[in-house]
Amino acid sequence: MxxxxxxxxxxxxxxxxxxxxxxxxxxxxxxxxxxxxxxxxxxxxxxxxxxxxxxxxxxxxxxGTYKQERVETYQELYDLWVVQYENTVEESTFVKTTGLFRNHILPSMGAYKIEKITIDICQKHVNEWAGKLKKFRTVKSYAAKVLDFAVKRGYLQTNPFMHVETAIKKKAIVKDDEEAENFYTKEQLIEFLSCLEKESNYKAYALFRLLAFSGMRKGEALALTWNDLNFTTNELRINKALSRGKDNQLYVKSTKTGVARTIKMDDKTMAVMKEWKKRQKQDYLVLGFNTMQPKQLVFSNEVNEYLQPTKTRKWILHVQKKYKLGTITTHGLRHTHCSLLFEAGASLKEVQDRLGHSDVQTTMNIYAHVTKKAKEEAIMKFASYLEM
The missing domain is CATH 3.30.160 (Double Stranded RNA Binding Domain)
Structure with a gap:
């Protein structure tokens, strides 16, 4: 048959x-x-x-008479563009970008004939994205990149996304300033670390203490090896970061800006790190791991491999809920460090260098969110200056 x-x-x-x-x-x-x-x-x-x-x-x-036709649809054009794009960005960025296309852009525009895509069609989809996505401008920007590619290849004369309005009117939502702030005051930070120290998870205490007193990104901390810490000079070398790549795999890449930096640390934080190194050696020896290797991770999981970045959220929420503390994210400790540096009198340049911001505007944006205490001191200085 x-x-x-x-x-x-x-x-x-x-x-x-x-x-x-x-x-x-x-x-x-x-x-x-x-x-x-x-x-x-x-x-x-x-x-x-x-x-x-x-x-x-x-x-x-x-x-033998088949002649390759030019690409016809947005999907076909994207398939050509994405091959070139992959060669220009970090793996983690590529994964995030292709996710935006897969989830939002291609379902909306993939089947369109390229020459039929108008300003009105682009505007329609930007409006849709604006209605459901916080970062709709990012989605619009990537959708436009594919049509930029079409213009360069001669498929289009101009990119219709260039004429799309992005100032979408949103419903007014009144928010409490305090609710929106993702950092601790000096007093809140001291309380948070004190509560953490009481817990049995010394690894979490060491990690959050390091984040709060260094201002480093979480991915940078999770990629640290012990040879990045100099206990003699109290210095910390930040030259890599843990990120998520293809197939959801964790891998180490360069820092966000691609530039390494070395920062000074305080005695107490370095003492905490030294204590964690000692405890790690004991804890992991029981599990059958020798943590005295040159490239030993400072913070690893139970099988001495990269710690899942999502783990820190579980740890921070646990202690915040248990001790009824104010809620911030792990990244909020970086903002906290930045804010308290300004409170302590550090200059804009000093903060920018320490946090590894390539653009001073990023530092200034965080400066705009300084703590309530700093705001109160500013008005007190103003009133004192006028002597009224």
Missing amino acids: TKKKVSPIKAYKLKNGETRYEFPAYLGVDPLTGKQKRTMKRGFKTRKEAELALARIKLEVAS
Whole structure:
């Protein structure tokens, strides 16, 4: 009995519920590379239309008369663009970007014919993204990059996204200033670390103490090895960061700005780190790990591998809830460090260098969120100066 041949033609649904058909097609061998060429053809309204197109391609490929058509849809253009884009960014950035396309941009625009994409169509989707996404401008920016690519390749004369309005009117939401602030005051930080110290999780205490007193990013702390700490000079070298790449795998990359920095630390924090190093050696020896290796991670998981970045959220929420503390995120400790540096009288340049900001504007944005105490002191200084 002959086996029934499975058709490569598949049906799929558009967002409006209509059915379309698609199929993968073999286009022969690329004479330049010697590799097989394949493509995905989609957008056919009937199965018969798709079958005829597939038969025509097969016939042309077999006779050697097939001529590669220019890309027709936004999806096809994206498939070309993303190959080039991957070579220009960090793996973690590539993963985040392709996630934006997969979840938001391609479902909206993937099936569109490139030459049919107008300003009104782009505006419609930007409005949709603005209604449901906080960072809709980022989504719009990436969607536009693909059409920039189309302009460079001669598929479009201009990019319609250039004329899209992004000042979308949002519903006014009145927020308490304190509710929006993601950092601790000096007193709150002292209480938070004191409560942490009471807990049995010394690793968490050491990590949060280090974050609060160094201002380093969480990814930078989780990539630290013991040879990055100099207990003689009380210095900390920050030259890498833990990030998430393809297939959800953790890997070490350069710092966010690509620049290494060495910062001074205080005696108490370095004493805490020294104590953690001693405890880590004892705890992990029981688990069968020798932590005295040169590239031993300062903060690792139970099998002495990279600690999952999500773990810190669980730790910080536990202590905040248990001791009824104000709620901030792990990243909020970086903002706390920045804010308290300004309170202590550090200059803008000193804070920028310590936190590893490539752009002083980033430092200034955090400065705009200085603590309530600093705001109160500012008005007191003003009143005192006027002597009224």
